[in-house]
Amino acid sequence: MYAQIVLFDGFDPLDATAPFEVLAAGSEAARGDLTVELVSAEGPREVVSGTLRMALRATAHLDPAKPGFIVVPGASGPIEGDPDEVDTIPVLLARFAASAAIPLLRKAMENPDVTVATVCGGSLALAMAGLLEGRTAVTHHLGMDLLEATGVTGVNARVVDDGDLVTSGAVTSGLDLALHLLDRTYGAQVALEVEELFAYERRGTVWTR
Template sequence: MRVRIVVFDGMDDLDVVGPYSVLGMAGRAGLGVSVGLTALGGRPHATTVGGLPLPAGPWAPQDADVLIVPGGGYASGAAPGVRAEIADGRLPGALAAAVRPDLVLASVCTGALLLAAAGLVTGRPCTTHHRAVGDLVAAGGRHVEARVVDDGDLVTSGGVTSGLDLALWLVERFRGADAAGVVQRAMEYERREPLWLVEPAGTTK
């Protein structure tokens, strides 16, 4: 499983670092997971809302199985952040262009609003930070009250810390429950529920 986390100025620290820690640990445990950071426009790094500079690799969604989009600054209207990226339009456009049959697009917190701006949540079950639910619904998403919502090639998660649960679910989905359990025990983290999962036949559990 090749995962790339999208970085941009004003993203929330934990939206990025949380999933990166989980997926990095899965890789070091020999579970067949790789994770890296990617930024649009050849930027060598991006800075979180907390001032943490993070190095970024080139924009290459074609080399990923999963692309994770963090949130940041949306509820407060802070700039830079999600609202600025939506207004700029380039990142939503790049996310829309990245869609292909074997790519899973995922989001943490208000990263779902970037996916919405890309036209990728219309009519689909999804979730986001509780303060942004109204905007997600207004953008066409079908909000589900769950920690992680898996709708096949679209996987969204709730508020900031839900990125940990998102990443653990991705490890389980791609590498199995035992693999996710290895990482969870190593991190001494108790996963939070609920998980909303669409089944191939259209049922959920």
């Protein structure tokens, strides 16, 4: 199986690195069954985040045919400002929602072997692209009204499991999201091993359909 963490210009670093580390540790606990990689729609490249221009390198092309998980982070930056002058979080998410990643993510959501997961504003970007209409999801609490305006049923939970779509709330919820994916796929023992390694316990009740 594969876990593809999608990078895009302006991404939030913790949204990407928290699931990356949890899933990488989970792969060890699952005897290497899970290949974890940073990807972009454009293929291998340096991708600049929205936090002090911190950059991570995508090492592969986002591939909707690979079985496993695709994790979409949110964006980082100012919340308010003139959208013609400032790359605010809404601007960055809207830009991603119109990018080359969306056709690939649409194909992934049609693939029964793929679970698409999001952290924070990642779900909002997919919703803005029209991919989540009629689904149940969560995003950062500041974006819940906009999420619901796109035809999504919003749930105020840290992690929302809607089958092949798993979403999570604000930035640190990426830890809980990844632990839930490990638990759901490999069982509680693997998730517990990672919790012990990270000295972190999941918070809240996972909403499950």
